Amino acid sequence: MQFTINDRPVEAACDLRTSLLDLLRDHLGLTGTKKGCNQGACGACTVLVDGERINSCLALAVQYQGRSITTIEGIGDIGALAPLQHAFIDHDGFQCGYCTPGQICSAVGMVAELRRGLPSHVTPDLGAASPAWTREELQERMSGNLCRCGAHNGILDAIEAACLEDAR
Amino acid sequence: MNPFGYDRATNAPEAVSMAGAAGARYLGGGTNLVDLMRETVERSDRLVDVSGLSANIREDEDGGLFIAAAARNTAVAEDQRVRTRYPVLSRAILAGASAQIRNMATTGGNLLQRTRCAYFYDNEGSRCNKRNPGEGCDALGGFNRYHAILGASDQCVATHPSDMAVALAALDAVVHLRGPAGERSVKLADLHRLPGDRPDLDTVLSPGDLITGVGLPPLPDGARSAYRKVRDRSSYAFALVSVAAVLSVKDGRVDEVRLALGGVAHKPWRAGKAEAALRGGPATSEAFARAMDTELAEARPLSGNAFKIDLARRTAVAVLENLAGNRT
Numbered sequence: 001m002q003f004t005i006n007d008r009p010v011e012a013a014c015d016l017r018t019s020l021l022d023l024l025r026d027h028l029g030l031t032g033t034k035k036g037c038n039q040g041a042c043g044a045c046t047v048l049v050d051g052e053r054i055n056s057c058l059a060l061a062v063q064y065q066g067r068s069i070t071t072i073e074g075i076g077d078i079g080a081l082a083p084l085q086h087a088f089i090d091h092d093g094f095q096c097g098y099c100t101p102g103q104i105c106s107a108v109g110m111v112a113e114l115r116r117g118l119p120s121h122v123t124p125d126l127g128a129a130s131p132a133w134t135r136e137e138l139q140e141r142m143s144g145n146l147c148r149c150g151a152h153n154g155i156l157d158a159i160e161a162a163c164l165e166d167a168r
Numbered sequence: 169m170n171p172f173g174y175d176r177a178t179n180a181p182e183a184v185s186m187a188g189a190a191g192a193r194y195l196g197g198g199t200n201l202v203d204l205m206r207e208t209v210e211r212s213d214r215l216v217d218v219s220g221l222s223a224n225i226r227e228d229e230d231g232g233l234f235i236a237a238a239a240r241n242t243a244v245a246e247d248q249r250v251r252t253r254y255p256v257l258s259r260a261i262l263a264g265a266s267a268q269i270r271n272m273a274t275t276g277g278n279l280l281q282r283t284r285c286a287y288f289y290d291n292e293g294s295r296c297n298k299r300n301p302g303e304g305c306d307a308l309g310g311f312n313r314y315h316a317i318l319g320a321s322d323q324c325v326a327t328h329p330s331d332m333a334v335a336l337a338a339l340d341a342v343v344h345l346r347g348p349a350g351e352r353s354v355k356l357a358d359l360h361r362l363p364g365d366r367p368d369l370d371t372v373l374s375p376g377d378l379i380t381g382v383g384l385p386p387l388p389d390g391a392r393s394a395y396r397k398v399r400d401r402s403s404y405a406f407a408l409v410s411v412a413a414v415l416s417v418k419d420g421r422v423d424e425v426r427l428a429l430g431g432v433a434h435k436p437w438r439a440g441k442a443e444a445a446l447r448g449g450p451a452t453s454e455a456f457a458r459a460m461d462t463e464l465a466e467a468r469p470l471s472g473n474a475f476k477i478d479l480a481r482r483t484a485v486a487v488l489e490n491l492a493g494n495r496t
Binding site for chain 1: 169171172195197198199202203206217242245246251252253255258259262263265266268269271272290374402403404470
């Protein structure tokens with residue numbers, strides 16, 4: 001199977017039953033992406049496929065051959081943090097850190113969705129060209145990522161700060 | 169998860185021929201099937217990947233829209249024509265699951281997702297007639313807050329989990345199929361079954377049948393549509409009760425009404441009795457409430473979900489009042 005992962009071509013041989021999550025972690029050593037519930041409920045495994053956020057635990061790797069996958073390792077590293085990663089530090093967007101890679105990948109996907117005008121459950125007007133970047137919108141759009149430490153307010157503060165930066 | 173063979177189809181006839189008469193399972197976004205296979209509730213030995221088939225959304229000859237089966241939930245909810253002409257559908261999709269799952273899930277797969285009844289999922293320790301026919305149902309005397317109040321049987325009280333399908337039921341959508349015997353179509357409202365004594369069968373599909381798309385007929389002139397979902401938390405939860413409605417009012421009277429309820433039955437529940445009671449009558453709150461009482465007269469609550477009867481009535485009345493402009 002061939003993939004592009006964090007802009008690099010990758011070839012891997014694995015059992016057809018392997019999830020994209022297990023491929024990344026167990027076969028390719030990309031352990032930034034985390035396994036939480038392994039059933040699509042927590043969002044810890046969120047990665048970007050061709051720029052769109054998905055739950056890699058519910059994805060069979062074989063279905064994603066030829067696609068471009070971005071994990072937390074492709075978003076920034078310790079020497080060169082992405083602005084969103086800085087914002088998580090500045091706003092206490094984590095405690096144990098286990099959900100953080102998924103939160104950040106999810107937020108990157110969410111910003112792209114907001115920018116192209118995708119409405120959400122709380123968008124008042126479906127006809128509006130671009131939804132407002134309100135706290136309520138961010139909260140609804142991030143509901144697929146759980147934090148059991150309860151850092152949600154810090155997470156939203158971080159995303160809000162980084163998004164506003166982004167929107168300027 | 170049991171080992172399986174995997175084929176990736178590039179068009180519908182190829183997919184049907186790959187699946188064969190024995191009926192491999194078609195794999196869309198995998199958000200439900202992969203999970204069920206991991207839990208060994210589903211044990212398919214052959215998967216045909218149809219996620220790369222047509223995802224097109226196009227104008228239909230009759231003035232409606234045709235949504236190809238591999239269109240992702242996000243793409244359907246985002247489509248400008250859906251948002252403008254069928255807001256009930258955009259709203260229903262956006263009320264379901266999470267952003268990640270909506271990005272993965274296909275239209276066909278959404279319709280064929282299976283119940284989230286916890287006893288159906290619990291392959292190790294619970295009895296379930298849907299999973300193992302004849303075994304018994306632990307939901308009947310168990311935790312049944314999320315279960316059916318309409319159309320259930322003594323074999324199964326599970327509910328269908330889809331929000332999208334409830335909107336499609338109210339839109340009179342038509343499901344296009346291709347099977348070993350060729351193409352045919354079935355009304356969305358007739359796609360899913362009531363459990364009866366065969367709760368293992370969710371739909372009227374035969375092995376090898378593939379959903380190729382969903383057709384949305386144009387709405388009647390002047391009709392407005394809306395979706396409201398009531399759940400235990402404000403996001404990312406299945407419905408306790410949901411209501412999809414299409415309403416057209418002329419001179420204070422109901423010209424056309426289509427009403428479907430979610431979270432209350434084994435299938436999206438088209439409220440035909442309420443519709444019949446409303447058509448041609450006054451578009452008032454009292455008439456809406458009376459119509460829902462008629463619809464819900466046959467409701468049979470379980471130990472943990474009697475609240476759903478009143479909740480369904482009040483939610484439907486509120487949605488109809490909003491659509492009629494009786495309140496904001």
